[in-house]
Amino acid sequence: MSAQLDTLREQTRGPVIGPDDAAYDEARLVRNGMIDKRPAVIVRAANAGDVMIAVRFAADQGLTVAVRGGAHSVPGFGTCDDGVVVDLSAMRDVRVDPVTRTARVSGGATWGDLNAATYPFGLATTGGIISTTGVGGLTLGGGIGYLARGLGFSSDNLVAADVVTGDGSFHVASEKDDADLFWAIRGGGGNFGVVTSFEFRLSPVKDIYGGPMFFELDRAADLFRLYREFIADAPEQFGGFPAYQIAPPLPFIPEERHGTTLALMVTCWAGDLDRGEEVLKPFRDLAPTVAELVGPMPYPALNSAFDDLYPSGLRHYWKANFVKELTDDAIAAHVEHGAQVPEMTSTMHIYPINGACHRVAPDATAFAYRDANFATVIAGMWPDEKDDERNIAWVRDYYDATAPLSEDGGYINFMAEDDQDRIGANYKGNYDRLRQVKRTYDPGNLFRHNQNIPPA
Structure with missing residues (x-):
């Protein structure tokens, strides 16, 4: 060699x-x-x-x-x-065109790179929750983030992409050219080639009103019920999610509460800043907060707020499902298992994927779950190898309790390596077409280190 x-x-x-x-x-x-x-x-x-x-x-x-x-x-x-x-980590260029409100993003860029380039123009597109996440991986899996209810998924804002396919050939995929390939990479993951450049549609988003609100653990069920009712018809500029979180040692959290397991609501209002307090009022009325850091801030500040909690080198095991209805039984399961979160770096999030996400047909892109209202993730992350068994067991037990109350499929970006048997369920009616596209662009399954779709 x-x-x-x-x-x-x-x-x-x-x-x-x-x-x-x-x-x-x-x-x-x-x-x-x-x-x-x-x-x-x-x-x-x-x-x-x-x-x-x-x-x-x-x-x-x-x-x-x-x-x-x-x-x-x-x-x-x-x-x-x-x-x-x-x-692709050396390929991180971002070029913004403020006239067409688009950005050309190289394949190795992170959301931090993209946000830093678009913010001075007062523009953004849907990114993730952690700014060190790669633009490519998030987008190819669909792209859930704070702005999804108003703007759609990251992949819904994709205009075109440069793709190197299984034979080493170069394609510029869009609605007009290599349309099947363009359809497949919007949710189908890295199965179809290496995307070396993305072109995104941008929207006017600069500063937002929001941040984390911590509540006592015994108010978790109330928080989930309020969230279920609120998010059903909330203004689409609102993006936020409930979670469980062991309180980290941050200055705005009282020192005596550091290390306490709390219920968390992360809020993001991307509309008129003067309306931010009004929009968040239902959560303020729920109960007194233990701690909060809520107010106007640059959108990139919220998108990077949790970066330091998740450094490179943590050990990871995650599970995920889409959810149509957050039922009382589902809330009870979350209350039971979420309260047992074993590490400060572990968590559970329930992301809203209604609003603009529902206005795209389930077969318009590879992302099929356009009728789901939530995407849940149970994210086990811990630093020490000796704690593997305990943390993996927490994720699996939590998943086993909530999966029967969820859809069969889940968001591929949240899936573990042992979820390969769920690929068909993740794509529902789009799976057979994805296999046909795979046969066209990667018949030898060269790109199989992913949530793999085998060629037809």
Whole structure:
């Protein structure tokens, strides 16, 4: 393989890192500390040409391809054993066109990169909850975030994408060109190629009114019931979600409450700032808060507010489901299991996906669950290997209690590696078409380090 890697180095602009290189051990790391894989080679691409060469190299050598953007994949799909890692992390350019209200975003950019570029123009698009997340991974899975009720998912705001497919060829996919490919990458994950550039539609969003509100744990059921009723017809500029959270040692939380398990409501009002207090009033009327940090702030500040809680190297195990109705039985299950959250870095979130998300037909993109109102995630994250069994058991027990009260499928960006048997359920009526598109653009299933859709 040494000679082949030398040839690969001659053909690429970015570094080619093999097992014998000093940079190898650092270059093969992903954020999930449970993942320890040894790829045959890591190509840190400088441009789309490097990606094309890396994909062709993998195909020629009979190797699989793992694609790394922000490296946030919970199952560690941004790396692999004995394959080619196409690392896009050096490709982070963002160019904003304020006239057309669009942004051209390179495949390795994070939401922090995108938000920093769009904020001075008073523009934004739906991103995630953590700003260190890669734009690519989040968007390809659908893209749930604070602005989704008003703007739709990240993938709903995608105008076009540059894609390198399984044969190493380059495509500009849009509604007009390679329309099947464009349809599939809006929710179908990384199954169809490496996206080297995204073009997003932007909307006027600059400062928001919101932030976290902590309540006593015994008010969790009341919070969930209020949220269920409020979000059904709340103005679409409101994006927020309830959660469980062990109080971190932050200055706005009373010191004596640090380490206490609390109910949390994270709020985001992207409308007229003068209306922010009025919109949040139902939550203020629910009960006195233990602590809060609510007020006007730049949208990028909220999008990055939890970054420090989730550093690289934590161990991750997550489960997820879509939910149509947050029933009383479901709330009871959340109250029982959420209160047992084992780590400050673990949590459960219930994201709202109604509003603008419902105005897209279920077969208009690969994202099929346009009739769901919520996307839940049970996110186990902890620092120490000795706590693996306890934390995984919490996630599984919580999931087992809530899954029968949920839809069969879930959001692929929240899924664990052992969820491969749920792929068909995740896409419902779109699954067969996705398999056909996979056969066209990746018939050899070169891109299988993902929630994998096998070619028809």
